[in-house]
Amino acid sequence: MIKTWRAALTALTAIAFATPAALAEPASFFQVEGVEYDPAVTVFEDHAGYEIGERVVGYEDLLGYVRYLAQASDRLIVNEIGRSHQGRPILKFTITSPENHARLDEIRAAHLARLRGDAPADAAPIVVWINYGVHGAETSSMDAAIPFLHHFAAARGEEIEETLANTVILATVTHNPDGHARRIDHVERFSSRVPVTDPAHEIHNLWGLARVNHYGFDLNRQWLLLTQPEAVAITTAWQSWKPMVTGDYHEMGHNSPYYFHPGVETRRNPLINVRARELTYEIARRHAAFMDSEARLYATQEVFDNFYIGKGSTYPQLSGSLGILFEAGAARGGQIMSEHGLVTNADNVRTQFRTALTTVQGALDIRDDLIAFQRDFFAENARQAARANAQAWVFTAPGDPERARRFVRLLRTHDIEVYAAARDIRASRGAYRAGESFIVPARQLQHRLIRGIFERFTEFEENVFYDVSGWTLPLAYNLQYDALPGGMFSPLPLGDLAEGAFQSAPAPDRAPYGYVFDWSHTFAPRALNRVLEAGLMARAAREPFTLVTTQGDREFGRGSVFVPLARQDQTPSQIHALMETIAREDGVPVAAAATGLTRNIGRDLGAWTVFRTLTAPKVVIAFDDGISWNDAGEMWWTLDHQHEMAVLLVPASRLARLDWTNYTHLILPGGNPSMDDATKDILSRWVRSGGTVIGARQGAQWAERRLLDIEAPEPARPENDSPLRLDFNQMQVRDAEHILAGAIFETDLDVTHPIGWGYGARKLPVNRNTAFTLTRPDDPFATPVQYAQNPLLSGYASRHRLEEIAGTPAVTVRRQGRGSVILFADNPVFRATYPGTERLLMNAIFFSSVMDGSRGLYEDEAELN
Incomplete structure (x- = not known):
């Protein structure tokens, strides 16, 4: 085939880097043995001008090719379902037979009716979702879309026709296009003529920035939280179909063998049906059979959990789907030497493609079981709702209707019905006024997901968590909310179905004063x-x-x-x-x-x-040099995206070079800030002359040690105790007792302090996923937020950690000369999903100049009386 001028230019560019050592693979390497492919459907190398593995697959080349496949085949339809922050498209492919495409709306309606029990088992084909590219640094999880879509566009024969007739396959390309583009830039920047497989080479070091989206968010934690446009696009599309099986493709460390679900048996969210694990294992047998046929290393049922319901392999399991995690040992720079030999991206792409095929085939093999499982799942939801103590949940946000509406928008994206309260309601936590309050009935299709969002969990079968253990979202949003017990209302006082759209306020009168x-x-x-x-x-x-x-x-x-x-x-x-x-x-x-x-x-x-x-804030956010890009990005998103504030992003190593007379605030996010004495001295002088440092998590620890000269206390050790001795196989579980994987704690907030302005109640739920404690200031007015004596609201924390943290400062404010050092024990805008504590950060920025320090000497509490 004659290549376009662009493809020819790409091919010439590739030659500059190609060498005999390059592990490029032709299209035949990815094609299934014994399957005939239509030669009229162009393979990737003829379209792009280079083979997979020859060089990094460019973002435009990937999109151009998969869009071409949708034009070349009547089996594929492509839809743009959203755009990233940087304006890149997120594509969803629908793969099925031409006959099914002709009645796709009818098939979707029949599938949704079937899962509700309103249509027979044979009313629709089975529905499978393949999610590619949630993490931009994970090369094969994006590139695998190329052979996967080519296979369904070009494969011939009775087997493929039968598969297409009996399935609707939905595939995303790509979930995280901004991260994908950042990875491409990194790999191309460090590409060399002679491939370097040493893991220490910079080409392989692109985990943090390329993994995440534009603002530094891990999109695989966003399925539940929905603060980013990529997550909203994907979740909306997913919920519109409620697929029966969901494959979620990832990469991990290059020394790891291939992994697929089910995960660790004891690390399962209690809302997940045990039958889901059994069926996932049945499909896993198909993956294992393929891996065995080529004597490949693989693992299953270890390390990874299914507890946090906001991940791509766990979220589906609360909506009636099997969620299957796939992880390949990464070769991010193309090829890398591991402890078990050379790992190449091309080989990973082939494996990720073939396990997507075994996912589809496995789903077909257990079709009847899947249909029965999904119907039983939603029928059980109805039975659970009928037996539940709560017939509904009611919530409101007094004084802040937008925060309540934002929560409504989140629930509606999850296909959860929300209604305006038709009349005033009084419940255990107070009054809920009509026009300001919303009701979520328990008896609806998404009952289990509703429970996962509203209920509090503090006890678990095993206390080892791959991610955050507590995600009771009304607490994160600091909503006033209540469970309405059964029999309290008959019927529920439901008004109109709510969508939570943003609402403008009435235009003000012209003011005389x-x-x-x-x-x-x-x-x-x-x-x-x-x-x-x-x-x-x-x-x-x-x-x-x-x-x-x-x-x-x-x-x-x-x-x-x-x-x-x-x-x-x-x-x-x-x-x-x-x-x-x-x-x-x-x-x-x-x-x-x-x-x-x-x-x-x-x-x-x-x-x-x-x-x-007040004065206009000029804010600097430090990043890099040990600072977490996730934490910095969450701060950046809050100020830039939410509040439209200009923010200066500066690597920590460059802070000393700034003219600090131009700036009012420095935010030090979590991570492990690495700053020298010169930087510390410059910042100390700047604070004393009127600047404000806001530290969160490890940024607060750095500020305590370096700016405030506070030494962390040594942990207390019991005297005369005999040395503790434990069996080695207990280490992972026992270590987990000393880790806070993320929970929601209760604090007491001084609403009279500028840090507390805008809040109506003293009890404030906060995120907590660090174990250190802030040092209490001598000034009795300088701890505006303090952890409660029994602080755990939702999630896991060991008794040891609870005793350490109870009653300690959550936020401290110290005056240093004319400036302030404001420290947060944790991130007040964690994953941009804590609107309840976001205001603490904004208060620290806008009101730092009015946070006066006390001038009295208070030796004990009696002097305050």
Whole structure:
């Protein structure tokens, strides 16, 4: 076939790097033995101009080829289901016979009816999902889409026709296109004419940045959390079909053999059906048979768990699907030497392709069992809902309707029905007002997923977790929520089906004196940033007050922002236009102040002891040099994506070179920051002259040791105890007792402190996945957030860790000269899924200048009385 000029140019470029040692493989290497392929369907090397393994498969080459296959074959249809942060498409391929394509909507409807028990077993083909490319650094999990889609486009014969007639296969290419592109750039940057297989070579070192998406999020933790557009696209498409089997393709360390599920038997979420594991093992026999036929190393039923329900191989299991994890030992630079020989990407691609075929074939082989399992799964959901103590869940977010609506949007993406409360409800945790509250009935198709989201789990069969153990999302969102017991309502007071769309606030009146907005709204920080970036003066309230507005009296809490008309460089009309933007685009209600007098003695709008002037923050986020890109990315996403704030990203090693007079805040995320004494000295001087350091997790530890000169205490050791001796095979389980894999803890929040402004209740759920504790400041007012005495709300923490953490600081605020050091024991924006504690970070940024230190000497609590 005559190549296009682009393919020819690509081929010439490849020659520059190709050598006799390069392990390129022709298309025949990936094709199934004994299967005839249609020569009219062009193979990859003839389309792209190079073979898999000859060089890194470029993103445009991958997309160009798979789109070509959809044009060349009537068995494949491609749809763009979303876009990444950088605007790259996420593609979903539907693979089935032409006859099935002609009635695809009918087949989907019949499949969904069948799983509900409303259609016979033979109403539709079986439905299989193959998920390629969730981690950008995992080469073969993306490139395997090439032979997989070519096989179904070009294979001939009775067997392939029967497979296509009896299945609908859905395949994603790629789940994480931004990470994929970053990997390509890295590999091409370090490519050499002579391939280097030494694992120490930089070409193989691309795990962190290339694994994740644009903002540093691990998308394989996003199936439940849905803060990233890639995850929303994938989960929406998945839920629209509810496939019967889901294959999720990954890579791990290059010394590892190939792995496939089922995972460790004792590490299973209690909501997952045991039968799912049995059927997964039946399909695993097909993978094993292929691997055995070529005497390949492989493992199953070890290391990997099925507990956290937000991973691609576990999430499906709460929606009636089998979830199967596949992991290949990575050859990220193309080929790498491992302890069991040379590992090549081309060989990994072939294995990932062939186990996708055994997944499809295994599903066909146990078709009747799969259909029965899925029907029984959802029938059991109905039975569980009928027996459940809770007939529904009700939730609200007082003072912050956007946070409640965001939660509604998450639930709806999971195909969970949510209704507006038709009337006021009173339950154990308080009142739920109609118009502000939502109800999730327990009796619906996604009952088990609803339980996974709302229920709290603190006891487990085995305390070893591959990921976070506690994900009770209403706690993460800091929602007021309750289980409504059976018999409490008949029927439930359900209003309209809710979608949770963002809602603008009404446009404010023109103010004769100034404008005020409350700090409790999700996007109040975004609104304040607009004001400060516009060069306007804004003042924050240190105390609650009652404002006389153009529409009557209105209550405002601490942190509320007052924007006067006086002493501004902009006209009243310009200020009013900005307030209209805030109401429209941020959804923040803005009140027009009719007078500077309030209804509170000593709290008028001009009172300097009550209203403090704020300055525009100029924020630096440190990354690299030991700092976790995940943690840094979560901070970046929160400020940039959520609150539209300009953020300076700087490697930790370059911090000393900045002109710090231009910046107000430095965020040190988790990880292991590596900064020299010169950097420490520069930062210390900057803080004393008015700067603010915000440290989270290990960033807080670094700040305690280096900026505050606080030495970590040595762990207490019991005296005169005989040495402990344990059997070696207990080590993994016993080690887990000393690790916090991620749980939700209760804290006590001082709502009068600027860190607590915008909150209505003192009890605040927080994420906790570090074991260290912050040192308590001498200043009794400098610990605005403290862990409760019995802190565990959801997830696992050993008794030893609970005793260590109970009553210790969760957040400390220390004044250093004119500046502040604000430390978080953990990440307040963990995986961008803690809207409840996100405000702590925003308060630390916007209100650090008003966090005064005490001037008294308090030797004991009695002196405070």
